[in-house]
Amino acid sequence: MSAFDHDHAHGDPRLSRRKVLECMTWAGTGVLWSIAGGVPHALGLIDSAQAAEPTGLTFLQISDSHIGFDKPANPNAIGTLEEAIGRIKAMPVKPSFMIHTGDISHLSKASEFDDADRIISQARLDVHYVPGEHDFIDEEVKLYRERYGRGTKGSGWYSFDASGVHFIGLVNVVDLKAGGLGNLGAEQLAWLEDDLRGRSKSTPIVVFAHIPLWTVYPTWGWGTEDGARALDYLKGFGSVTVLNGHIHQVMQKVEGNVTFHTARSTAFPQPAPGTAPSPGPMKVADDKLRGLLGIASIIFKPGDERLAIIDTPLQG
Structure with missing residues (x-):
């Protein structure tokens, strides 16, 4: 958690109309979010040579750095995190802060957290x-x-507030249920209900946790057993965005007032749901790795809450 206060946005940059009406190419090792008119929009982590100028509050999402991982799927997880942070450092318009949606380390070793902190701090962003x-x-x-x-x-x-948006960081990895499903637990759910009580229903809400709060693929534990209860507390709010990691690939779902978005890993890919006997690090040819960690295109049109996300490899 950060102790910084983000209630003051950074300047008043304007979004490039051409980039908005066309599509924007971005490095999929992170997601750049912009909040304008109270609604978060995924702009992508945009390469410095093609950077748009986002309107209002912007923040980054990175996930699943797995520092300490050294298996064939990516023997240099430190290097790919460094690449991601390098792209962030090169952005001409800095986001307000960064969110990391879990699995910073691979084995919870002090040295792994040390390495992650050393690299991530180079972005010079509050995290x-x-x-x-x-x-x-x-x-x-x-x-x-x-x-x-x-x-x-x-x-x-x-939870914290930034530029009129209420952010809520949840923990669903402590008491995993059958098959590895996430779990929030009664104490956290009671806190969430209390945290939201009395807030204006027009307040934009951004929720972030590691395991998806929606059921992506329960056979692999890709979901949160009591996530529906948390989402019930959010139903009355006009704009809710839920950000997760864990599954190492982009998946998006819009359900009523709630947009769900999962992020790629900076370390290694995992198979698409049901396409392998089990989840886990997926070995690909060395020259294909950054294609699965790397680029996506987003078609974003003003007033359209649904985003078209198209995976495009960094190479080839």
Whole structure:
């Protein structure tokens, strides 16, 4: 969690009309979000040579760095995180802050968190974290909490406000259920209900957690067992965006007032749901790896809440 206050937006940059009405190419190792008119829109992490100038508050999402991972799917997870941060540093218009949606480390080792902190800090952005299940492996489950959990509730949940938007960081990796499904638990759900109580229904809400709150593929544990209860508390709000990681690929769903979006990993890809015997690191040819971590195109038109996200490889 961050102790910074983001209630003051950075300047008043304007979005390039040509880039908006056409499509924007971005590095899929992170997602750039812009909030304009109270509605978050995914702009993508845009290459510095093609950077649009977003309107209002912008923030980045990165996920699943898995620092410490060194298996054939990507023996250099540090290097690909460095590439992602390098792209962020090259952006001519800096976002207001960054959200990391979990699995910072691979085995919850102090050295892994040290490496992640060293690299991510080079972006010179305030970062808000939520844990992934790989961040809670250490015996006393304290390394994540000592570094990122100060000032949070329970196992690390919290909320903050930025430029009129209410952000909520949830933890659904502590008490995993059958098949690895995420779980929020009664205490956190009660806190969430209280956190939202009395807020204007016109307040834009951004929720972020590691495991998807919607059921992507329960056979692989890609969902949160009690996620529907959390979403019930959000039904009355006009604009709700839910950001997750965990599945290492972009998937999006719009359901009523809620837009769900999962992010790519900066470390390694996973198979599409049901296309392999089980989830896990997916080995591809070395020259294909960055294609699966890398580029996507987004078609974004003003007033259109649905985004067309088209995967495009960094190479080839």
